[in-house]
Amino acid sequence: MNEGNIHLTSAEIGSLWTGYMQDSMSKCVLSFMLKHIEDQDIKPAIQYAYDLSSNHLEQLLTIFEKENYAVPNGFTEQDVNINAPWLFTDTFCLTYVNHMAKVGMIAYSGFVSMSTREDMRNYFILALNETATLYNQTSEIALSKGINARHPYIEVPKETDYVDSKKYFSGLNPFSDKRPLNAVEISHIYMNILTNVVGVKLCLAFAQTSPSKDVQDFMLRGKEISQKHIKIFVDTLMKDDIDAPQVPDTAVSDSTTQAFSDKLLMYHMSLISASGIGNYATAAAASQRSDLMINYERLSLEVSRLAKSGADIMIKNEWLEQPPGIKDRKKLAKNKQKG
Incomplete structure (x- = not known):
């Protein structure tokens, strides 16, 4: 199928814009972390996250050029002072990247489900897989260093059961257990x-x-x-x-x-x-x-x-970049009448 004959949908346009904004922000934050981080067990994961954001931005720029899509301003080297004093512990950097990987997996799975064109689906599926790899990597490092936050343990069920009362859904009455x-x-x-x-x-x-x-x-x-x-x-x-x-x-x-x-x-x-x-x-x-x-x-x-x-x-402060959207038809008509 010739993707060049199929226009981007509103969902694909919005997903590409969101992806660029988030990756350009991440690249700035991660570049600051890489400048200061010392833990040699954690640093490779931060480097991998930085490389992912950089590669995604390059791929997005290629897509924008091909589609005559105006490149978002996003964030650049002007938005980070990598020479500022160290702000976070190395452990926080690992926790942060692990958390942002979770956010990224949710975002990319949504982008995949909203994309129609094969090339768009392939790009977002690859980004989803890469982000899942990052999540696994940071989770393994945290586990090996004993700094992972584990969910509470409860007993494994030994038998199945069914809800036998509407009380199962209640919880607002302060006088009942x-x-x-x-x-x-x-x-x-x-x-x-x-x-x-x-x-x-x-x-x-x-x-x-x-x-x-x-x-x-x-x-x-x-x-x-x-x-x-x-x-x-x-x-x-x-x-x-x-x-x-x-x-x-x-x-x-x-x-x-x-x-x-x-x-x-x-x-x-x-x-x-x-x-x-x-x-x-x-x-x-x-x-x-x-x-x-x-x-x-x-x-x-x-x-x-x-x-x-x-x-x-x-x-x-004029910091809020506007996502792509359709033209205001009423405004266009009024401006035409004025002309």
Whole structure:
């Protein structure tokens, strides 16, 4: 099939744009990490992640040229100061890349499912496989160094069972005992604790290195929200005598020198927020206790409000790059009439 005769769909155009934005941001962050990281067990994984982003950008530029697609501005060397003092521990770099690989796998699987053209599907499938390899690599390194965060253990089921009462789905009545959490609910609560821990550290690092008061305040607010959500999730586990996750050392240094542009920081947080809202929606759909569903809905709204305030800051400072879209037909008609 001659792909040149088949136009890109809106889904493919949007997926390519999103992929370019995310890979150009990742390349900046990873270049800073590579400049400073010392652990020789961890460094190859960070290098592999950097190489993936670089290769993806090259492939995307080839696609853009072929399709006469305007190249997004994205992020460049101007958005990172690799000579700034070290900001993260080496362990945090590993945890960060592992987390972003999870985000990437979800994104690429969506891109694959929305793509029609064979060349687009092939590109996104390859990127998905490469990102899965990165996830495996970082997970293995964390496991070998004893710094991986493992989900809680519960007993393996010895027999099958069925829900025998509507009470299984209840959980809002404070005067009645809630049924214990099931394995699916535990897994989502645990994962959302880990992602919020990463969010707290990123917000701290970004707040202390940004020269902008608006960005600092936004990041500190994001940190407080993540800490609040962590407490809610940990308390939910503890009520069933389930241990909270043992998170590896993900400390942030005391450097206040700007390492990344405010534009990059705010875009990064918008990406993290969108990922968090998606995680909460998935967790709510998978949970069978009503109190958990309500909690996820409430917390998602809180993250959405934070994301909205972040978007306002980006618009105010002209940092928010607009995704491709269709022309405003009414506006075109009015402009024509004026002419």
